[in-house]
Amino acid sequence: xxPADSAARALDPGMSVPGFRVDARADRQFAAVPGRxxxxxxxxxxxxxxxxxxxCLGRAGVRVTMAEGALLAPARWSRYVSxxxxxxxxxxxxxxxxxxxxxxxxxxxxxxxxxxxxxxxLFARHAAALSGRFxxxxxxxxxxHALLDKKRLYxxxxxxxxxxxxxxxxxxxxxxxxxxxxxSFPVLVKPRTQVLFRSRSKGxxxxxxxxxxxxxxxxxxxxxxxxxxxxxxxxxxxxxxxxLLPDAARGIYGVAGxxxxxxxVARASVKVLQRPRxxxxxxxxxxxxxRDDVAQGLERLFQATGFRGVFEAEFAPSRxxxxxxxxxxxxxxxxxFEADRGLPLPLLFHLAAAGDEAGLKDEIARARxxxxxxxxxxxxxxxxxxxxxxxxSGALDRREAGAWREWLQRHADATDAAAxxxxxxxxxxxxxxxxxxxxxxxxxxxRSMILNR
Numbered sequence: 001x002x003p004a005d006s007a008a009r010a011l012d013p014g015m016s017v018p019g020f021r022v023d024a025r026a027d028r029q030f031a032a033v034p035g036r037x038x039x040x041x042x043x044x045x046x047x048x049x050x051x052x053x054x055x056c057l058g059r060a061g062v063r064v065t066m067a068e069g070a071l072l073a074p075a076r077w078s079r080y081v082s083x084x085x086x087x088x089x090x091x092x093x094x095x096x097x098x099x100x101x102x103x104x105x106x107x108x109x110x111x112x113x114x115x116x117x118x119x120x121x122l123f124a125r126h127a128a129a130l131s132g133r134f135x136x137x138x139x140x141x142x143x144x145h146a147l148l149d150k151k152r153l154y155x156x157x158x159x160x161x162x163x164x165x166x167x168x169x170x171x172x173x174x175x176x177x178x179x180x181x182x183x184s185f186p187v188l189v190k191p192r193t194q195v196l197f198r199s200r201s202k203g204x205x206x207x208x209x210x211x212x213x214x215x216x217x218x219x220x221x222x223x224x225x226x227x228x229x230x231x232x233x234x235x236x237x238x239x240x241x242x243x244l245l246p247d248a249a250r251g252i253y254g255v256a257g258x259x260x261x262x263x264x265v266a267r268a269s270v271k272v273l274q275r276p277r278x279x280x281x282x283x284x285x286x287x288x289x290x291r292d293d294v295a296q297g298l299e300r301l302f303q304a305t306g307f308r309g310v311f312e313a314e315f316a317p318s319r320x321x322x323x324x325x326x327x328x329x330x331x332x333x334x335x336x337f338e339a340d341r342g343l344p345l346p347l348l349f350h351l352a353a354a355g356d357e358a359g360l361k362d363e364i365a366r367a368r369x370x371x372x373x374x375x376x377x378x379x380x381x382x383x384x385x386x387x388x389x390x391x392x393s394g395a396l397d398r399r400e401a402g403a404w405r406e407w408l409q410r411h412a413d414a415t416d417a418a419a420x421x422x423x424x425x426x427x428x429x430x431x432x433x434x435x436x437x438x439x440x441x442x443x444x445x446x447r448s449m450i451l452n453r
Contacts (some may be wrong), residue, residue: 055080191211340373348367
């Protein structure tokens with residue numbers, strides 16, 4: 001039995017799996033109670049979005065259960081966690097889903113929060129079974145898959161009036177040869193989706209048409225998806241080829257917010273530094289005005305797909321316009337930035353999932369009226385580590401490093417990925433987690449933090 005088959009059995013009401021039998025009451029109705037009295041279940045405590053959600057919900061009076069097996073996961077050590085339980089890693093889909101079903105049977109009624117693409121997709125795929133055990137704000141699998149698969153996302157975006165980068169989705173040798181003729185190099189070979197994609201590679205840069213075939217096939221061979229995804233949609237296993245946008249390394253425009261079915265409440269920011277610096281995870285963001293045309297395009301996208309919930313959309317500057325690059329229909333890394341700017345996205349999600357429409361309406365009204373807050377977000381520890389390492393290696397000149405340190409000093413009130421004055425435990429755990437990761441994988445650290453690869 002494959003992991004996909006076993007997970008499906010575990011989530012099929014009435015079917016037995018080793019050790020227990022799933023309660024067949026998949027249509028269980030939960031009593032209406034004030035949303036903040038409903039507990040939340042959060043997983044993936046190494047993610048900064050999870051930490052942001054723990055703090056946001058805990059400060060609002062929501063009891064948070066943190067399910068995490070990693071001892072050094074920062075969110076595990078937040079003072080706003082009401083209870084800690086161990087669970088399997090989400091890398092093992094079969095074991096994690098089995099554990100989730102068991103938890104929901106024992107303690108039904110928690111709000112279930114999607115902390116990653118994997119969980120957003122899995123919760124949508126198995127919503128019929130999970131919704132009988134958890135309170136959920138879950139779009140259907142067609143909507144979630146369309147937003148997480150870039151081929152479908154770009155098509156839906158164009159219909160909503162959102163442009164996308166010049167991108168090819170080869171399906172055979174002839175298609176790849178055509179791309180080599182049509183594309184302007186360099187290009188990026190990238191995964192179509194990050195769902196159940198264990199290498200987590202963001203892609204590889206290809207400098208010339210003659211190198212495309214070998215680079216494409218190597219990327220396809222080295223980066224595989226779990227069967228739970230490819231059994232659902234075999235086409236996503238084929239990588240895509242995308243034009244290289246020169247301004248994307250510095251200047252990604254992000255819109256993050258909450259879609260409530262009638263409109264969008266959102267904040268905007270610009271990613272000013274990432275690791276690796278060419279193509280990677282954001283380290284520093286600055287606030288930006290929310291563009292009406294982008295917000296309206298996203299509203300049309302949500303109306304077309306039926307999406308409702310927390311989201312983050314990334315746009316890249318290209319020839320004087322913004323093009324849709326990526327979309328995350330779930331919690332995301334720098335979510336604390338929005339909470340500090342008056343948009344408590346985890347709380348909005350929680351109230352909606354709990355069915356507290358009055359509370360949700362009040363919080364959305366407060367968020368629309370909110371002004372001020374920190375102007376920047378950063379992960380100070382990793383930024384300092386990267387600056388020191390790149391100066392010592394010669395990858396960064398001292399003048400630029402000095403400019404970034406001045407930037408830090410100017411924004412002493414910034415939102416930090418791990419540090420918070422009222423919650424010090426996660427920062428200590430974060431330092432220890434990264435120290436352990438560097439000790440285990442020193443070459444990976446050097447490539448991404450020092451050499452920008």
